Amino acid sequence: MNTHTAPTMSSATIGAAGEMLAGRPKITAKNVNVYYGEKQALFDVSVNIPEKSVTSFIGPSGCGKSTFLRCFNRMNDTIPTCRVTGDIEIDNADIYERGLDVVQLRARVGMVFQKPNPFPKSIYDNIAYGPRIHGLARSKTDLDQIVESSLKKAGLFEEVKDRLHESGTGLSGGQQQRLCIARAIAVGPEVILMDEPCSALDPIATARIEELIDHLKENFTIIIVTHSMQQAARVSQRTAFFHLGVLVEEGVTQMIFTNPRDRRTQDYITGRFG
Amino acid sequence: MASALTVWERRRQRLRERAIEFVLLVAAASSVFVTLAIVAVLIYESLGFFSSVPITDFLFGTVWTPLFSNPQYGILPLLGGTLLSTFVALLFVAPIGLVTAVYLSEFASPRVREIIKPILELLSGVPTVVYGFFALLFMTPLLQTFIPNLPGFNILSAGIVIGIMIIPYVASLSEDAMRAVPNNLRDGSLAMGATRLETAVRVVLPAAISGVAAAFILGISRAVGETMIVAIAAGQQPNLTLDPREPAATITAYIVQVALGDLPHGSLAYQTIFAAGLVLLLLTLVFNIAGFWLRHKFREVY
Ligand SMILES: Nc1ncnc2c1ncn2[C@@H]1O[C@H](COP(=O)(O)OP(=O)(O)OP(=O)(O)O)[C@@H](O)[C@H]1O
Ligand SMILES: [Mg+2]
Numbered sequence: 001m002n003t004h005t006a007p008t009m010s011s012a013t014i015g016a017a018g019e020m021l022a023g024r025p026k027i028t029a030k031n032v033n034v035y036y037g038e039k040q041a042l043f044d045v046s047v048n049i050p051e052k053s054v055t056s057f058i059g060p061s062g063c064g065k066s067t068f069l070r071c072f073n074r075m076n077d078t079i080p081t082c083r084v085t086g087d088i089e090i091d092n093a094d095i096y097e098r099g100l101d102v103v104q105l106r107a108r109v110g111m112v113f114q115k116p117n118p119f120p121k122s123i124y125d126n127i128a129y130g131p132r133i134h135g136l137a138r139s140k141t142d143l144d145q146i147v148e149s150s151l152k153k154a155g156l157f158e159e160v161k162d163r164l165h166e167s168g169t170g171l172s173g174g175q176q177q178r179l180c181i182a183r184a185i186a187v188g189p190e191v192i193l194m195d196e197p198c199s200a201l202d203p204i205a206t207a208r209i210e211e212l213i214d215h216l217k218e219n220f221t222i223i224i225v226t227h228s229m230q231q232a233a234r235v236s237q238r239t240a241f242f243h244l245g246v247l248v249e250e251g252v253t254q255m256i257f258t259n260p261r262d263r264r265t266q267d268y269i270t271g272r273f274g
Numbered sequence: 275m276a277s278a279l280t281v282w283e284r285r286r287q288r289l290r291e292r293a294i295e296f297v298l299l300v301a302a303a304s305s306v307f308v309t310l311a312i313v314a315v316l317i318y319e320s321l322g323f324f325s326s327v328p329i330t331d332f333l334f335g336t337v338w339t340p341l342f343s344n345p346q347y348g349i350l351p352l353l354g355g356t357l358l359s360t361f362v363a364l365l366f367v368a369p370i371g372l373v374t375a376v377y378l379s380e381f382a383s384p385r386v387r388e389i390i391k392p393i394l395e396l397l398s399g400v401p402t403v404v405y406g407f408f409a410l411l412f413m414t415p416l417l418q419t420f421i422p423n424l425p426g427f428n429i430l431s432a433g434i435v436i437g438i439m440i441i442p443y444v445a446s447l448s449e450d451a452m453r454a455v456p457n458n459l460r461d462g463s464l465a466m467g468a469t470r471l472e473t474a475v476r477v478v479l480p481a482a483i484s485g486v487a488a489a490f491i492l493g494i495s496r497a498v499g500e501t502m503i504v505a506i507a508a509g510q511q512p513n514l515t516l517d518p519r520e521p522a523a524t525i526t527a528y529i530v531q532v533a534l535g536d537l538p539h540g541s542l543a544y545q546t547i548f549a550a551g552l553v554l555l556l557l558t559l560v561f562n563i564a565g566f567w568l569r570h571k572f573r574e575v576y
Binding site for chain 2 (some may be wrong): 073080102103104105106107110111113115117118119120121129130133134180183184187223
């Protein structure tokens, strides 16, 4: 892990006692259960996600990290067999409320996927996609502005500014992933969900994304699913460990990694299973 | 086990492999050979035709009366009839074919798809002579209630029915192209807050566009070659017109009409069939090549 140039957690974010003051909760989940048909994938998960910080979800494959993540933008709605019960609130408003507009929700809660999935359109049109759908730009100059600032925030502008009208699929994997981050940023979300955003990338591209995430947390609430414990340690302030559909423990990242309370967490981080 | 075989057995095995390979090659080659033979006959007979009729008269002449006492051999009226009926068919199939494909690929539940798909396939198995009578006896009278002076034979009715005939083909190929678009693009779009319709129209369809275009081009190429419907419902007089309400003959309709007659072998009128057939072949060839090229291109995207 020391080959990476990404910032590790600075001691400033951790209090002397090792406990960080969690910010105002942006998202609160209470007793969330998720079922795929008859099969239950999550059991009574409750957690608070603090605002403008990075929370990572870790745990062995199949433990329900992605399932939980997809509850926050209701992407689980797109799976016909999937059923979610319990309460999830963003800024104290129930996102599973009847009649809630998922289109609006997904504009507030952006998502970045495991495999970079730029649309087979130009770089410009990739970024402009969301703003166009949500009618965010009043004019062409407005849109140009949004595209440029989104690319800048995603740290991609310098690399692509001369080829905005070339296809987004022609970029390298790491660039594609930053394009997808820029695309999500373009609609001005408050929360960004990332499902293993670096698992298809090489170490250098990974380091760049981690750097970016560290930067983005100043303006966005970020939840990242990762299989790399080093990555969780590097980028996140809080970490939640899942096992077999249960949230085993959640807390300040450094505490989880140095002093886990639960035996299962300890086994996982010391590599005894998973 | 290979090592347990004697040299002799192995040699015999290799020989058998060779023989089978050879038989397969012959089988594959024969279909290519037949096609080449057809093209050769077309070209050979056409050469005979073009030795008596200048090729410029053929390509640019606006009157086609090879069976009259003062024959003229301008292909344009037939070509025009073919293109006009194809154009009408395209106008008709484009919206319906696209909507069907989008619906089947993006909206239909698996159960609905399982019902509709076989119906589409059934439709494409209906003999075209049935479509021809459908055009003549149903579509034309129907159209006549809207268009009072519509003649009993007209391009419009034939074109629309050709359109109906190729809907299943175009819709099914377009749907294949759209379903080949990977799901992570749909997820990406939905996660941006796009609706399913926006996702279908703004992401999936553009991503599949070369495949969809190929489906349409292959459909067009079938429309160009369609024979029975136009022969039955469009009338058989060569007529250079842009008005689909008029009757007109197409290349294919002319070929059946003349081939059914008792023209002496080797006569110039007889050879017109081959010249017209050559034009038809080239036309469909161009569309097919364009279609296959597009399909190939669309495979490379992902
Ligand atoms: N679409 C689905 N239909 C049915 N079951 C599903 C579906 N998606 C996930 N599951 C099941 O739900 C459980 C949790 O899956 P999930 O994808 O959330 O795990 P994960 O922690 O993200 O795993 P990974 O680290 O491998 O991505 C698994 O047992 C999985 O088989
Ligand atoms: Mg997952």
